[in-house]
Amino acid sequence: MSLEITITEAIKAAMRSKDKVALDALRAVKSQLQLLKTENRDQEITSEQEISILQRLIKQRKDSITQFSAQGREDLSEVERAQMEVIERFLPAQLTEEELEVQVRMLIEQTGASSIKDLGKVMPLATKTLAGKSDGKSISEMVKKLLS
Missing domain, CATH: 1.10.1510.10 (Uncharacterised protein YqeY/AIM41, N-terminal domain)
Structure with a gap:
């Protein structure tokens, strides 16, 4: 529906x-x-x-x-x-912080990112892949945390 x-x-x-x-x-x-x-x-x-x-x-x-x-x-x-x-209530189930971290780690591995300088590689893919499952701010914070 x-x-x-x-x-x-x-x-x-x-x-x-x-x-x-x-x-x-x-x-x-x-x-x-x-x-x-x-x-x-x-x-x-x-x-x-x-x-x-x-x-x-x-x-x-x-x-x-x-x-x-x-x-x-x-x-x-x-x-x-x-x-x-x-x-x-109308959004898909949101990822917990642990689930978000797992997803972002997989995306970082996919892109081959290794430092904060690679943020531009990871963010577009992460926001597209995780759209609706987590808000942009949480995704951004997690990517920065894992690349630092």
């Missing part, structure tokens, strides 16, 4: 249960999917694009949480955190 259909069903469920936080988060996802569909009228939306949208929305929520917490607005921070949790 496509993400759009899944989100539509989840919106209906949130409306029935009167879950405003989930409804707002799901509508944001649906809005971004519709925007992508409009931009790419002649192309089918890929699962990588759908995952990218979800990750972008989660990153926006994380940034908002950081800003609201810095300003002492824990009420708004909690709303963003709850929305982030709703959106995360």
Whole structure:
């Protein structure tokens, strides 16, 4: 089932249960999917694009949480955190730190990277291979850690 259909069903469920936080988060996802569909009228939306949208929305929520917490607005921070949790349910299972390390080690071996200077070889492959399974920041930190 496509993400759009899944989100539509989840919106209906949130409306029935009167879950405003989930409804707002799901509508944001649906809005971004519709925007992508409009931009790419002649192309089918890929699962990588759908995952990218979800990750972008989660990153926006994380940034908002950081800003609201810095300003002492824990009420708004909690709303963003709850929305982030709703959106995360639609992402594939995320890798643990140990699993991420194993995957990155294999990619480093594949590329023949040996030092931090080879970061440019590993990162494009790592972000493509691990898309949806881990966020870019975690991937970058792990690659830097293992190449140092």
